[in-house]
Amino acid sequence: MHPAFSVILLTTLIGAGQGLFLALYTGESYSVVELLPPQSSQFYALGSAIAVVFLIGGLAASFFHLGHPERAWRSAAMWRTSWLSREVIVLPLVIGLIALYGLAHYLRLDLKIFGVETNVRGDLTLLIGAAGSLATFGLFICTGMIYACIKFLQEWHSPLTVINYILLGTACGFTLATAFAVYGAPDLVNFYGAWAIIITLAALVTRAASLIRNARIRHKSSLRTAIGVRHSKITQKSQGLMGGSFNTREFFHGTPLWFFRSVKWIFLVLVFPVPVALLLAGLLGHSLTLLYTAFVVQYAGLLAERWFFFAQANHPQNLYYQTVG
Amino acid sequence: MSQLALVIDLNVCVGCHACVTSCKEWNTSGTAGYMSDDRPYGEDPTGTFFNRVQTFEIGEYPNTDTVHFPKSCLHCEDPPCVPVCPTGASYKRPEDGIVLVDYDKCIGCKYCSWACPYGVRELDEHQKVMKKCTLCVDRIYDQSLPEAERKPACVMACPTSARLFGDVHDPESEVSIAIRESGGFALMPEWGTHPANHYLPRRKTQITIHKDELVRADNPLKKEGKLPKPDINEPSLDDVTSW
Ligand code: SF4
Ligand code: SF4
Numbered sequence: 229m230h231p232a233f234s235v236i237l238l239t240t241l242i243g244a245g246q247g248l249f250l251a252l253y254t255g256e257s258y259s260v261v262e263l264l265p266p267q268s269s270q271f272y273a274l275g276s277a278i279a280v281v282f283l284i285g286g287l288a289a290s291f292f293h294l295g296h297p298e299r300a301w302r303s304a305a306m307w308r309t310s311w312l313s314r315e316v317i318v319l320p321l322v323i324g325l326i327a328l329y330g331l332a333h334y335l336r337l338d339l340k341i342f343g344v345e346t347n348v349r350g351d352l353t354l355l356i357g358a359a360g361s362l363a364t365f366g367l368f369i370c371t372g373m374i375y376a377c378i379k380f381l382q383e384w385h386s387p388l389t390v391i392n393y394i395l396l397g398t399a400c401g402f403t404l405a406t407a408f409a410v411y412g413a414p415d416l417v418n419f420y421g422a423w424a425i426i427i428t429l430a431a432l433v434t435r436a437a438s439l440i441r442n443a444r445i446r447h448k449s450s451l452r453t454a455i456g457v458r459h460s461k462i463t464q465k466s467q468g469l470m471g472g473s474f475n476t477r478e479f480f481h482g483t484p485l486w487f488f489r490s491v492k493w494i495f496l497v498l499v500f501p502v503p504v505a506l507l508l509a510g511l512l513g514h515s516l517t518l519l520y521t522a523f524v525v526q527y528a529g530l531l532a533e534r535w536f537f538f539a540q541a542n543h544p545q546n547l548y549y550q551t552v553g
Numbered sequence: 554m555s556q557l558a559l560v561i562d563l564n565v566c567v568g569c570h571a572c573v574t575s576c577k578e579w580n581t582s583g584t585a586g587y588m589s590d591d592r593p594y595g596e597d598p599t600g601t602f603f604n605r606v607q608t609f610e611i612g613e614y615p616n617t618d619t620v621h622f623p624k625s626c627l628h629c630e631d632p633p634c635v636p637v638c639p640t641g642a643s644y645k646r647p648e649d650g651i652v653l654v655d656y657d658k659c660i661g662c663k664y665c666s667w668a669c670p671y672g673v674r675e676l677d678e679h680q681k682v683m684k685k686c687t688l689c690v691d692r693i694y695d696q697s698l699p700e701a702e703r704k705p706a707c708v709m710a711c712p713t714s715a716r717l718f719g720d721v722h723d724p725e726s727e728v729s730i731a732i733r734e735s736g737g738f739a740l741m742p743e744w745g746t747h748p749a750n751h752y753l754p755r756r757k758t759q760i761t762i763h764k765d766e767l768v769r770a771d772n773p774l775k776k777e778g779k780l781p782k783p784d785i786n787e788p789s790l791d792d793v794t795s796w
Contacts (some may be wrong), residue, residue, distance in 0.1 A: 294661055295660065295663075296682070301659045302639075302660060305640055305641045310639045311637070312637065312640060313640075378668050379633075380744050392574060448744075449743060454610055454741060455740070456739075456754065463609065463672060464606040464608070464609055464610075466607055468606050469598075472597065473600070473602070474676050475672045479672065520607075543670075544744075548672050
């Protein structure tokens with residue numbers, strides 16, 4: 229498939245925003261059961277604001293993918309059948325809940341405003357955060373399923389696609405949270421850093437699994453089934469057009485093989501070992517620069533990862549577009 | 554419930570592209586708006602088409618067979634392109650099974666084109682909406698046309714009658730009989746899309762000659778070759794003709 233930059237930005241930005249929010253909420257939940265010291269409201273409020281900025285950035289990028297962005301509201305219609313439609317509904321929901329979560333922290337609201345007394349610190353934000361976390365996971369699943377549900381894009385048609393979206397987004401968000409915590413919540417830096425490393429390594433396992441799976445994939449369609457002639461040697465002599473068409477532009481990545489292959493190694497290095505090393509060095513050396521570099525490198529790596537994710541998918545329609553003529 | 558469809562006879566198609574041009578002509582002049590054409594006579598032409606004719610070579614020289622292969626939306630009975638559409642712009646008509654795009658609803662997200670294994674949906678580069686074969690839905694029901702012309706433009710144009718049009722749910726229709734009796738097949742059956750359009754295979758006319766038929770039985774001298782001319786005065790077989 230042709231990797232569209234708008235979709236690469238969309239999926240990586242919302243992944244980072246969702247991951248950051250999950251990190252914030254994890255920190256807050258741990259502090260309620262007193263596993264971690266509680267943090268200032270400002271920390272959560274500012275963190276939520278950053279997460280919202282990432283998510284809105286992703287949403288904005290997605291509009292560039294549409295031919296008719298002014299009709300985008302229509303895309304909420306078919307949520308019963310379309311994962312894309314579901315994503316369109318869940319994304320604003322996530323943004324809204326995270327914004328609400330940040331606002332409740334900022335205004336230090338709790339359930340008392342509804343006349344309920346629970347004696348739990350931050351009961352309201354915990355509730356909103358729980359809803360937000362559910363919606364965040366829902367959004368990860370929607371994003372992943374958009375790709376995983378197309379059965380003839382065999383490289384994508386696997387639970388690994390959804391798992392990778394969840395783990396890669398969360399890893400990126402936790403790495404960002406590590407650097408962000410240096411400002412507002414120094415007690416949490418090690419906690420976030422450790423989780424960022426663990427999730428990054430987990431994502432390495434699942435992403436590697438999908439790479440191995442895809443390397444061994446046997447495509448079900450061939451020219452034989454495409455034109456219904458049973459012969460082991462079929463060559464295309466003409467695709468019916470001399471210039472390009474939508475079919476030759478949208479479904480091929482159009483880069484030389486060496487480039488395609490090097491992107492794989494670039495992302496494998498930038499998303500996994502380098503950020504882990506930078507995180508470790510940053511945590512041990514108390515260096516904010518190193519922690520931020522870890523996030524920037526990992527995000528850049530994820531851009532490459534997403535490019536590769538699209539480029540690697542082999543659409544069966546390409547069988548019909550092998551030779552110009 | 555009927556399911557309108559095309560049946561394309563690969564044995565007859567000569568690859569003349571008449572269906573391609575008449576399709577474009579009819580559909581670019583319709584109420585749904587033009588079909589883009591950029592630099593049609595330039596170096597790098599591109600445009601929107603509902604129908605393409607491709608050519609494949611089967612086998613290895615010198616034993617090759619050329620197959621011309623017209624390809625358009627197959628109006629699948631279980632179309633994977635429809636449920637993925639977030640706006641409902643892509644839909645399948647219950648009454649005649651035609652799969653259509655509502656150009657006023659389509660947001661041009663291209664997701665349906667990803668979900669069609671056959672690559673027959675094309676995004677119009679200028680109108681930014683998804684386009685595909687409509688089976689000439691604006692023609693086949695047009696009461697102002699003579700009955701015989703209420704067919705898709707490609708079917709009307711085909712000089713070899715390689716394209717048949719009809720209801721594949723009616724077992725006695727021309728298309729159903731052709732599929733049933735001439736080995737009609739569907740493309741990429743592995744994805745369970747159940748295309749309504751079918752293709753008829755290449756068929757070769759062959760006779761079987763047994764070895765003993767290569768040698769004349771009434772040949773006592775066992776000499777093959779031209780028989781000696783009988784004398785002009787000799788009686789001929791039927792006593793009438795003579796050399
Ligand atoms: S051929 Fe493609 S566009 Fe046409 S109905 Fe089937 S899946 Fe949809
Ligand atoms: S491009 Fe149009 S028809 Fe296709 S899925 Fe998107 S909105 Fe639906």
